[in-house]
Amino acid sequence: MATRIGIGLLGLGTVGAGVAAILNNPKDRHPLIGDLQIARVAVRDLNRSRPVELDPSLLTTDPQEVVDDANVHVVVEVMGGLEPARTLIMRAIAAGKSVVTANKAVIARHGEEIAAAAAAAGVYVLIEAAVGGGIPIIEPLKQSLGGNRIQRVSGIINGTTNYILSRMAHEGANYQSVLKDAQELGYAEADPAADVDGLDAADKIAILSGLAFGGPIDRSGIPTAGISNLQSRDVDYATQLDYGVKLLAVAERVEDDEGDNDKTSLPLAVRVQPTLVPSDHPLAGVNGVNNAILVEGDPIGRVMFYGPGAGAGPTASAVVADILNIAGIRQLDDSDGNLDPLLAASSWRACHLVNSSQIRQRNYVRFTTDDAPGVIGRIGSCFGDQGVSIQSIVQFDPTDAAAEIVVITHEVSNGAMKSALEAITALPEVRGIAAHLGCL
Structure with missing residues (x-):
């Protein structure tokens, strides 16, 4: 019989409750879900009503208790925010426990630190739910x-x-x-x-x-x-x-x-x-x-x-997929210590x-100008002086003696675009830039 794998949940909000609902109802899902067991759950309020039924003895308001619990083998961080989430992830890694997190803010800012710790400890940190909700994008980028x-x-x-x-x-x-x-x-x-x-x-x-x-x-x-x-x-x-x-x-x-x-x-x-x-x-x-x-x-x-990029169902689906990934490795008893390529710090390049100013892109710009003859030509000249090529220039309905001129450029560096816009806004007929967007 397979060994039960204890899951510690840090957070039981929208995503955490979705994860718990999946783990509590393994019927017709991946058979490995039956080997997963919620061992401990950190919540803010013990008395709050919840959409998922859990044994009250599993709940605690101290998230460190979840990380330190000997029955927890995989820590699932779905509480959000930078702290204490980062500290708890690092504590779990130091305790030799793999981590699944949906926390894009922590990974975006502290991924390198977490990577080094995970590599040193020989554990996994998986983040499929951090980007795109239920869309499988992390694993395809890493592997496929x-x-x-x-x-x-x-x-x-x-x-x-x-x-x-x-x-x-x-x-x-x-x-x-x-x-x-x-x-x-x-x-x-x-x-x-x-x-x-x-x-x-x-x-x-x-x-x-x-x-x-x-x-x-x-x-x-x-x-x-x-x-x-x-x-x-x-x-x-x-x-x-x-x-x-x-x-x-x-x-x-x-x-x-x-x-x-x-x-x-x-x-x-x-x-x-x-x-x-x-x-x-x-x-x-x-x-x-x-x-x-x-x-x-x-x-x-x-x-x-x-x-779907968010919500309890899609995000919980991605979290459970990562748990299963780690659980499958544990069941295989991979003694070689193969590390997940995402957070194996030694494999990262600089x-x-x-x-x-070097970023190149097309641009959409809307100018508010006087409704005066020749203004379109003067705007075009300013663009030309900076080497900015125009795809289209259109004047929309003038109101109150003002005109709106919309320009779409060909691809140009942001630096050249900035210089052209500075020259245009200095024209006496130009009242200002009402909008400036990117354009594919």
Whole structure:
């Protein structure tokens, strides 16, 4: 008979309760789930009613008790936040226990430290649920796509913002009203900053960058812009121009124009920003709370991973998949100590973020100008002086003696784009830049 594997849960919120529900109902699931047993659970309030039935003797308000319990073999961290989550993960590793976590914030900022500790202790730290909810993206990047030279990873990796943008595009609703609906539906938190300001997506693309390109990057160096200042008219204009607007996270290899002499360090351009996506692009049809990650590499070409990006069911599914991965290894009694390639620190290469001025992309810019003859020509001249090629320039309905001029550029460096915009805003006819978004 197989040895029972004790699971310690740190947190019994939406995801934790989903994990517990799966483990308590193994019928018709993977047979190995029957060998898993919830041994200890950390909660905030012992008296709170819960959607899953558990033996009250398993509950504690002290998460260290879960980590230190001799009957716990695998620690599952689903409490969120940086601390005490990071400390508890490190404590579990030091105790020789493998860890499964859905905590993108901790992995994005402390992944290298956790990697070194896990490698030294000979344990596993698996993170499938940290990015993309129920979408299997972590394991494919580590294993199935491991033989590829990945060029670019881009995606819609925050369901809250995608829901808001989808509603704005399809219904013409304004940002604030859709955000309120998202909060009432439970898609957005009371304080939605992590989602709408792009912080959650930046955490996730930092993790995906490490997987795709083989080394950690500085999370704090990722240029990040959210959707909180996005106006519905830009979504409308994008639709008229045959684009959709998505909050995209992008990581790609580039040449370092500043001449970094350390050829062992891989230069990467990583960013999060609202972006115009052509209507025929694979990511354009990803709507609602769904997520999608597009991976481009050699020789695979393009592959896209699509599905529900959040919620109890999808995220719990990913957590349990990681538990089963570890449980399967334990059942095989792998005495060789083979470490998971994600967090085997010795296998990581050095990567660095290029200066944001070197990032190359297409741009959407909306100017507010005087409704005066020749202004479009002067704007075009300023772009031309900086070597910025224009794909299209359109003037929309003027009101109150003002005009709105929308420009979509060809690919250009952010540095050249910045210089051109500075020259344009200095023109007496130009009242200001009303919007500046990325464009695929």
